[in-house]
Amino acid sequence: MLEGYIPIFIIIFISAAFAFLNINLSSLLGPNRPNKEKLSTYESGMEPIGTAHDRFSIKYYMVAVSFIVFDIEVVFLYPWAVSFLNFPKPEMIYSFVIGLIFIVVLAVGLIYEYKKGVLKWD
Amino acid sequence: MPEWLIELLITFAKIAVVHGVLLTAVAYTVYLERRVSAFIQNRIGPNRVGPEGLLQPLADVIKLLMKEDIVPERANRFVHALAPGISIIVALSTIAVVPFGDTIELFGRQIKLQIADVNVGILYIFALLSLGVYGITLSGWASNSKYSLLGGLRSSAQMISYELSMGLSVIGVIIISGTLQLDEIVYAQYGWKWNIILQPVGFIIFLVASFAETNRLPFDLPEAEQELVGGYHTEYSSMKFALFFLAEYAAIIVSSAVIATLYLGGWQFPYLQDFGLPQIVTSILQVLTFSVKVVALVFFFIWIRWTIPRFRYDQLMDLGWKVMLPIALANLLVTALVVLLLK
Numbered sequence: 403m404l405e406g407y408i409p410i411f412i413i414i415f416i417s418a419a420f421a422f423l424n425i426n427l428s429s430l431l432g433p434n435r436p437n438k439e440k441l442s443t444y445e446s447g448m449e450p451i452g453t454a455h456d457r458f459s460i461k462y463y464m465v466a467v468s469f470i471v472f473d474i475e476v477v478f479l480y481p482w483a484v485s486f487l488n489f490p491k492p493e494m495i496y497s498f499v500i501g502l503i504f505i506v507v508l509a510v511g512l513i514y515e516y517k518k519g520v521l522k523w524d
Numbered sequence: 525m526p527e528w529l530i531e532l533l534i535t536f537a538k539i540a541v542v543h544g545v546l547l548t549a550v551a552y553t554v555y556l557e558r559r560v561s562a563f564i565q566n567r568i569g570p571n572r573v574g575p576e577g578l579l580q581p582l583a584d585v586i587k588l589l590m591k592e593d594i595v596p597e598r599a600n601r602f603v604h605a606l607a608p609g610i611s612i613i614v615a616l617s618t619i620a621v622v623p624f625g626d627t628i629e630l631f632g633r634q635i636k637l638q639i640a641d642v643n644v645g646i647l648y649i650f651a652l653l654s655l656g657v658y659g660i661t662l663s664g665w666a667s668n669s670k671y672s673l674l675g676g677l678r679s680s681a682q683m684i685s686y687e688l689s690m691g692l693s694v695i696g697v698i699i700i701s702g703t704l705q706l707d708e709i710v711y712a713q714y715g716w717k718w719n720i721i722l723q724p725v726g727f728i729i730f731l732v733a734s735f736a737e738t739n740r741l742p743f744d745l746p747e748a749e750q751e752l753v754g755g756y757h758t759e760y761s762s763m764k765f766a767l768f769f770l771a772e773y774a775a776i777i778v779s780s781a782v783i784a785t786l787y788l789g790g791w792q793f794p795y796l797q798d799f800g801l802p803q804i805v806t807s808i809l810q811v812l813t814f815s816v817k818v819v820a821l822v823f824f825f826i827w828i829r830w831t832i833p834r835f836r837y838d839q840l841m842d843l844g845w846k847v848m849l850p851i852a853l854a855n856l857l858v859t860a861l862v863v864l865l866l867k
Contacts, residue, residue, distance in 0.1 A: 410620050412536070417543075417612065417617050421612045422609065424764075424767055425605050425608060428591060428592075428764065433592045443598055443669045444759060450598075454668045458677060462680070465841070468845075469685065469687070476692055483699045486699050487699060487700070498861070501860060509853060523838035523841050
């Protein structure tokens with residue numbers, strides 16, 4: 403079954419070749435007349451103050467951490483969803499209850515985050 | 525010739541055709557967007573290059589290729605060049621698992637109109653979607669400009685937030701069809717059993733999340749011109765800049781193709797197989813059906829962009845986490861319950 407993935411590797415390789423070609427094409431075809439103003443960082447015409455590699459709002463981290471938790475849970479739901487239809491009735495009821503518990507745990511986590519104000523932007 | 529070599533050549537031919545069509549479609553989607561936006565705003569739009577401006581995309585590409593490639597001296601040169609590459613690789617590779625027609629018989633061979641028929645099709649799409657975040661985030665970081673950084677951060681937070689509801693809304697479709705394989709999902713939508721009818725809520729969530737994933741209005745906060753100049757591509761010029769645009773429009777087309785496959789019956793035209801047409805005509809009509817669905821969705825993307833104003837950032841995050849995510853969870857449970865009761 404793994405040979406089904408060969409076309410995927412080929413298409414990724416071709417896309418990468420296309421990207422590499424295009425990234426380098428402009429520096430070959432275009433003019434190259436750098437000067438100090440042109441190469442400075444854009445900041446609405448002002449002299450750039452400091453660097454952008456600085457601290458930024460914690461809220462982005464919070465979103466990223468919540469995302470990791472929920473995304474893993476979403477991925478765990480996929481195999482459950484694929485096999486759900488193919489179960490006979492008694493197993494299906496069992497499977498549904500299991501899925502329900504899983505989703506309730508997920509929802510409780512979401513409500514907890516909501517109440518804690520993690521998802522609040524102002 | 526050995527069998528595997530023929531298979532390999534067929535794969536190369538399919539990739540060449542699909543990439544050719546996709547890149548042409550991208551060029552003309554940009555043109556379409558400019559003409560449609562002009563039409564909506566009571567302007568004319570580009571109409572000088574060629575008849576009705578049809579050669580405009582070509583002129584744009586040549587212009588962008590001939591522009592100077594500027595890399596700010598404080599930028600990280602390697603990552604600055606890598607970021608547009610990631611974006612375009614993701615946008616061009618996602619199409620691999622999308623079936624654009626039924627199996628077709630050509631030169632005595634059965635050819636599947638799908639580049640890679642893997643049994644985890646949906647997972648592959650989501651894996652690549654997640655990688656797409658890197659292109660934008662890294663471009664924002666590597667430019668070392670405040671506007672770029674803010675654009676990149678906003679974009680990554682927005683994309684990962686909506687990816688959750690997107691992933692959850694698709695589970696409804698998976699429960700109904702019992703597979704992750706995209707061609708099986710299309711077969712399951714035979715006749716009028718389109719998933720848009722069986723999964724209306726899931727469809728709406730998926731559609732809205734697609735807008736957010738492709739950074740299109742009303743979710744184009746990452747490149748909100750009034751606040752962030754150009755957002756993550758402020759410091760990009762020439763073909764690197766063009767690659768971001770290519771990636772954005774390719775993402776729109778691929779998203780439309782995925783939506784059409786998952787919810788609008790893919791290449792199925794209701795009961796076309798039963799009309800008794802010759803097999804080759806049926807196949808061509810199916811590919812045409814798929815193209816019409818995709819073009820209609822692309823037009824819908826453009827139409828929305830020029831109709832609805834931009835969200836505020838807190839509204840955007842609230843919508844993603846407090847509205848779409850709970851609805852997607854409820855939709856998933858209701859779907860499972862209905863499947864259980866109908867058994």
